[in-house]
Amino acid sequence: MPTIKINAEKCKGCELCIKACPKQCISFSSQFNKAGYHWAVLEKEEACIGCGFCYLVCPDVCIEVYK
Amino acid sequence: MKILMKGNIALCEGAVAAGIDAYFGYPITPQNEVPAYFSKKMVELNKVFVQAESEIAAANMVLGAAATGKRTMTSTSSPGMSLKQEAISYMAALQLPALIVNVQRGGPGLGNISGSQADYFQAVKGGGHGDYRLIVLAPNSAQEMYEFAYDSFDLAEKYRIPVLILTDGMIGQMMEPVELNKTPKKDFIEKDWALTACKGREPRSIKSLLMRDGVLEKHNINLQEKYKLISQNEVQYETYNTDNAEIIVIAYGISSRIAKSAVKLARQEGIKAGLLRPKTLWPFPSEIIKSLAKDGTKLLVAELSHGQMVEDVRLAVNGKVPVEFIGKAGGGVLSEQDLLNKIKNLK
Amino acid sequence: MQKILSKPESLKDSVMSYCPGCGHGIIHRLVAECIDELNLREKTIAVAPVGCAVFAYDYFNFDVTEAPHGRPPAVATGIKRTNPDKFVFTYQGDGDIAAIGMAETIHAANRGENITTIFVNNANYGMTGGQMAPTTLIGQKTETSPFGRDPKRDGYPIHLCELLSSLEGTAYLERVSIYNPQNIIKAKKAIKKAFQCQIDGKGFSLVEIISNCPVDWGMTPLESIKWTEETFLKEFSLGVIKDKTNV
Numbered sequence: 001m002p003t004i005k006i007n008a009e010k011c012k013g014c015e016l017c018i019k020a021c022p023k024q025c026i027s028f029s030s031q032f033n034k035a036g037y038h039w040a041v042l043e044k045e046e047a048c049i050g051c052g053f054c055y056l057v058c059p060d061v062c063i064e065v066y067k
Numbered sequence: 068m069k070i071l072m073k074g075n076i077a078l079c080e081g082a083v084a085a086g087i088d089a090y091f092g093y094p095i096t097p098q099n100e101v102p103a104y105f106s107k108k109m110v111e112l113n114k115v116f117v118q119a120e121s122e123i124a125a126a127n128m129v130l131g132a133a134a135t136g137k138r139t140m141t142s143t144s145s146p147g148m149s150l151k152q153e154a155i156s157y158m159a160a161l162q163l164p165a166l167i168v169n170v171q172r173g174g175p176g177l178g179n180i181s182g183s184q185a186d187y188f189q190a191v192k193g194g195g196h197g198d199y200r201l202i203v204l205a206p207n208s209a210q211e212m213y214e215f216a217y218d219s220f221d222l223a224e225k226y227r228i229p230v231l232i233l234t235d236g237m238i239g240q241m242m243e244p245v246e247l248n249k250t251p252k253k254d255f256i257e258k259d260w261a262l263t264a265c266k267g268r269e270p271r272s273i274k275s276l277l278m279r280d281g282v283l284e285k286h287n288i289n290l291q292e293k294y295k296l297i298s299q300n301e302v303q304y305e306t307y308n309t310d311n312a313e314i315i316v317i318a319y320g321i322s323s324r325i326a327k328s329a330v331k332l333a334r335q336e337g338i339k340a341g342l343l344r345p346k347t348l349w350p351f352p353s354e355i356i357k358s359l360a361k362d363g364t365k366l367l368v369a370e371l372s373h374g375q376m377v378e379d380v381r382l383a384v385n386g387k388v389p390v391e392f393i394g395k396a397g398g399g400v401l402s403e404q405d406l407l408n409k410i411k412n413l414k
Numbered sequence: 415m416q417k418i419l420s421k422p423e424s425l426k427d428s429v430m431s432y433c434p435g436c437g438h439g440i441i442h443r444l445v446a447e448c449i450d451e452l453n454l455r456e457k458t459i460a461v462a463p464v465g466c467a468v469f470a471y472d473y474f475n476f477d478v479t480e481a482p483h484g485r486p487p488a489v490a491t492g493i494k495r496t497n498p499d500k501f502v503f504t505y506q507g508d509g510d511i512a513a514i515g516m517a518e519t520i521h522a523a524n525r526g527e528n529i530t531t532i533f534v535n536n537a538n539y540g541m542t543g544g545q546m547a548p549t550t551l552i553g554q555k556t557e558t559s560p561f562g563r564d565p566k567r568d569g570y571p572i573h574l575c576e577l578l579s580s581l582e583g584t585a586y587l588e589r590v591s592i593y594n595p596q597n598i599i600k601a602k603k604a605i606k607k608a609f610q611c612q613i614d615g616k617g618f619s620l621v622e623i624i625s626n627c628p629v630d631w632g633m634t635p636l637e638s639i640k641w642t643e644e645t646f647l648k649e650f651s652l653g654v655i656k657d658k659t660n661v
Binding site (some may be wrong): 086088115117120121123124125127128129130131133134135139153154157161184262263264265266267269271272273274275276 | 488490494
Binding site (some may be wrong): 001002003009012013015019020026035037052053056057058059060061063065066 | 417418421425430438439443595599636
C-alpha cells in the first residue's frame with residue numbers, strides 16, 4: 001500500500017502538501033513541533049495513492065514517498 | 068642578461084614566472100600595458116585572460132578563481148582601485164590569496180594620469196569595509212616590479228591574504244634594464260581549503276556571513292592574529308647611509324629614488340643624511356624607524372601626497388624626534404633640489 | 415515497499431532557514447535532484463548570492479562559495495574559466511541579478527560564459543524585509559513602494575529573460591513557475607535542460623523561476639501561490655524564451 005512519511009520536526013506547517021494532495025488525505029497535527037508549527041500528518045492512510053504531489057510541493061523536503 | 072622594459076611589463080613577467088593561472092582586468096591609464104600584455108601572453112600559455120565589464124567584475128572574477136586555489140591577479144589605477152574595494156574586503160574576509168596591483172595616478176576623483184602616492188591610506192588601512200589588512204608591497208624600480216610580483220603569490224598563499232602591489236604611474240611607465248632571473252614556478256601543493264568540487268571528500272564552502280553568536284568575533288580575532296604574525300615576519304625595508312645620519316629621509320616607491328639622490332647630494336655638501344625606504348608599507352617598518360629615531364636625529368618624510376605615510380612614521384616615533392614632511396600631489400614628482408633644500412633647512 | 419521519493423543526495427539533511435511555504439526550498443530540491451540525476455555532485459562548484467539564499471552553502475551538499483551582492487556571474491566566470499571541467503552554477507534572486515548585479519549578469523551572458531544561472535523571481539527583496547525589486551509589479555505594495563509601484567517614479571518590472579535573449583552569448587533561457595505540482599515538474603525539466611546546455615558546452619543558460627514570498631507579501635502560503643498564478647504570471651508569462659541548444 002503506498003504511503004508517505006513526514007518528518008514532523010522539519011515541517012513548517014505551510015499547508016502546501018495539504019492543498020496539493022488529490023485525495024485529501026493529509027491534515028494538520030493537533031500538536032506543535034519544537035519549532036512551534038502544527039506539522040502535516042497522513043490522516044487517511046488508506047487513501048494515499050503515492051502520487052508524490054506532496055513531495056513535489058514540500059519546500060522543506062520533509063516528505064518521503066513509498067510505493 | 069638584462070632586458071630593457073617598462074615597469075608594468077616587468078611586473079607581468081614576474082607574475083608569469085610565479086605561475087599565474089588567470090588575469091582579469093579593465094582598461095585604465097597608466098596600467099594599460101598590463102592587460103594588453105596578458106591578453107597576448109595568456110593565449111600563448113593556454114591560460115586565462117578576461118577583459119571584464121568593470122573593475123568590480125574583474126576583482127570578483129579574481130575572487131572566484133582564487134576560491135578554487137588558482138594563482139590569479141588584477142591590476143588597475145587609483146579610480147579603479149576604489150571600485151575593487153568591495154571584492155577586496157570579501158577576499159580579506161574569505162582569506163583568499165590573490166595579487167592586486169594599483170599603479171597610482173593623481174586624485175582625488177578622476178584626477179590625472181601622472182604618477183601619485185595618494186592612495187597610501189586606502190592601501191594600508193584596509194580600503195574597503197571591515198577590520199582587515201592587505202600585505203602592501205612598494206617596488207621602486209622595474210626590477211622590483213618583477214621581483215615583487217614573483218614573490219607576491221607565495222606570500223599571499225602562505226597567509227591566505229590578498230597582496231597589493233602599490234606602485235605608481237612613473238614606476239609603471241619608466242623603462243629600465245631588468246634581469247629576468249627567477250626560476251619559473253610550477254607544481255604547487257594542493258590547498259586544503261580550495262573549492263575543487265567534492266570528489267572523494269566532504270563539501271567545502273567559502274563564506275564570510277557569520278551570524279551565529281560569537282562566530283564573527285572569533286573570525287576577526289583569528290584575522291588579527293594572522294596580521295600580527297605577518298607584522299612579525301614580513302617587514303621589508305632598505306637603509307642607505309643611516310648609520311651616522313642626523314637627518315633621515317623616509318620615502319617609498321618613486322619618491323625613494325629622488326630621496327636617495329638628494330641624500331647623496333647632501334652628503335657631498337657634508338650633511339649627514341640617510342635614507343630609509345619601506346619595501347612593505349603594511350606591515351610597516353615601525354621598529355626600525357623607532358630605532359633610528361635617536362636624540363638629535365630628524366626624520367623627513369617625502370611623498371607624492373600631502374602627507375599620508377608621515378602619519379605612520381609619527382606613530383612609530385611617538386613624539387621622540389621631530390618628523391618633518393615634504394610632498395606634492397597631482398603635479399608630478401618632487402625634485403632632488405626640493406628635497407635637498409628641505410634637508411638643508413632642517414640642518 | 416520501496417522509497418520512491420526522498421531528499422536528494424545533493425541536499426544536506428539540514429533545516430532550511432526559509433519562511434514556511436517559501437519557494438526557495440522547492441527550487442533547492444529541484445536543483446539538487448537535477449545535479450544528482452546528471453551525476454554532477456562531485457564536479458560542482460556553485461555560487462551563492464546575497465539575498466534569502468545566502469546560506470545556500472549550508473543546504474547544498476557540494477562545494478559552494480559566497481559572492482558579494484550581485485557579483486555571482488563575475489565570480490562564476492572566474493571559477494569556470496580557470497576550471498572548465500567543473501560544473502558551475504549561480505543561484506540568485508531578483509535584486510541580486512537584475513538590480514545591483516545587472517552589469518555582471520548581462521556581460522557574463524554576452525560573453526557566453528558556459529555557466530548556468532538559477533534566477534528566483536519573487537517580486538521583492540525578501541531577506542531585507544520586502545522592499546521593491548526590479549521585478550515588482552506595477553501597483554504592487556512593498557516596504558519601499560507603500561502606495562504601489564508607480565512606473566513614473568519607479569520604472570517598470572524588468573523581464574530579464576527577454577532582455578538577455580537579444581545577446582548572442584545566451585544559449586538557453588526559460589521562465590517557469592512552481593505554484594503547483596505540474597509547474598514544478600516543468601521547472602525541473604527546464605533546470606535539467608539548462609544544466610545539460612552547460613555540459614554540452616553551448617554557453618550561457620538561465621532559468622527564471624517565478625516563486626512566492628508569503629511572509630513579505632503579507633499572505634499565507636496558500637494565498638501566495640494563488641497570487642502567483644492569478645496576478646504574478648499576468649506580468650511574467652511562462653515558456654522558453656530562447657533555445658539554441660540544438661544549434
